[in-house]
Amino acid sequence: MRKYTSVHDVADLDQLVKEAQHLKANPYKYKTLGENRTLGLIFLNPSLRTRLSTQKAGQNLGMNVIVMNLDKEGWALETQEGAVMNGTTVEHIKEAAAVMGQYCDIIGIRSFPKLQNREEDYSEELLNQFIKYSQKPIVSLESATRHPLQSLADLLTIKENAVAGKRPKVVLSWAPHIKPIPQCVANSFAEWMGQADVDLVITHPEGYELAGEFTKNATVTTNQEAALQGADFVYVKNWSSYTEYGQVLTDGEGWMLTNEKLKETNNAKVMHCLPVRRNVELSDEILDGPSSLVLEQANNRTYAAQAVLKRMLEAL
Ligand SMILES: NCCC[C@H](NC(=O)CCC(=O)O)C(=O)O
Numbered sequence: 001m002r003k004y005t006s007v008h009d010v011a012d013l014d015q016l017v018k019e020a021q022h023l024k025a026n027p028y029k030y031k032t033l034g035e036n037r038t039l040g041l042i043f044l045n046p047s048l049r050t051r052l053s054t055q056k057a058g059q060n061l062g063m064n065v066i067v068m069n070l071d072k073e074g075w076a077l078e079t080q081e082g083a084v085m086n087g088t089t090v091e092h093i094k095e096a097a098a099v100m101g102q103y104c105d106i107i108g109i110r111s112f113p114k115l116q117n118r119e120e121d122y123s124e125e126l127l128n129q130f131i132k133y134s135q136k137p138i139v140s141l142e143s144a145t146r147h148p149l150q151s152l153a154d155l156l157t158i159k160e161n162a163v164a165g166k167r168p169k170v171v172l173s174w175a176p177h178i179k180p181i182p183q184c185v186a187n188s189f190a191e192w193m194g195q196a197d198v199d200l201v202i203t204h205p206e207g208y209e210l211a212g213e214f215t216k217n218a219t220v221t222t223n224q225e226a227a228l229q230g231a232d233f234v235y236v237k238n239w240s241s242y243t244e245y246g247q248v249l250t251d252g253e254g255w256m257l258t259n260e261k262l263k264e265t266n267n268a269k270v271m272h273c274l275p276v277r278r279n280v281e282l283s284d285e286i287l288d289g290p291s292s293l294v295l296e297q298a299n300n301r302t303y304a305a306q307a308v309l310k311r312m313l314e315a316l
């Protein structure tokens, strides 16, 4: 594998999940695979889970890992072709990515959307420029439109907690937030679940429709109560509007999941990628109660990353 930016980079999804499961049981089995190989993790936005779990995944495979908060510790980056750099940007991505490619065998990069211009965000310019100019295998650590390491960990978590022999009903349920949040976790989750052996229902208030390319295999409804009927998993997530790009259209009153609402479900397990704003996106009673899988999801991030890095190392 030379590129891990979406589910489309995975030829055999089931096999990758099995590999992650195998690595969870045997985390140090491939301790020599990454010997004398360098993993560079580049962040243009904050991170707790992705940063630590991917670092740990690389170390479990014997890699040297270097981490840089490029937004704070690097030179201001220019991405425009042909730019006359007489302003605030100091270094072009052409040199920056090429130099990092010389230091690293595999590069992970996180870069959020700006939520100002939809076409610009959805073109994934920064991620694609990194792929082009670094000349090295690239792992998305969450980009403008997707979060594939999160989605793989989510799928693993669902596989582990599903009742054997039953195709699970998975509901992606929009939640309130205090500010505009990217669509990438929701896009990515919908895209992955659309490829998995699950029934996917997405519920959100009017105006929060995700881009059609991500929701092809989903049932979409603005009726949360109906969506929750018989659910086995409820994935809670806020996102800002895609159609009225980057806007917050409602305070979302009544959309926060509660134990009362969970009564409609098939004793559903509740998921969230974290970080979560308690009692805005999700209630204390759920996060502190028996239905929450959020910590298990975060734990599975290590093995999702390890499965992807293992494949990349094997292809070097
Ligand atoms: N990496 C996981 C989630 C990242 C992002 N959350 C945030 O930006 C939270 C910001 C805040 O709550 O202020 C999101 O939900 O897409």
Ligand SMILES: NC(=O)OP(=O)(O)O
Residues within 6 Å of the ligand: 046, 047, 048, 049, 050, 051, 142, 150, 273, 274, 275
């Ligand atoms: N879920 C997730 O990606 O968390 P971080 O933003 O902390 O990495």
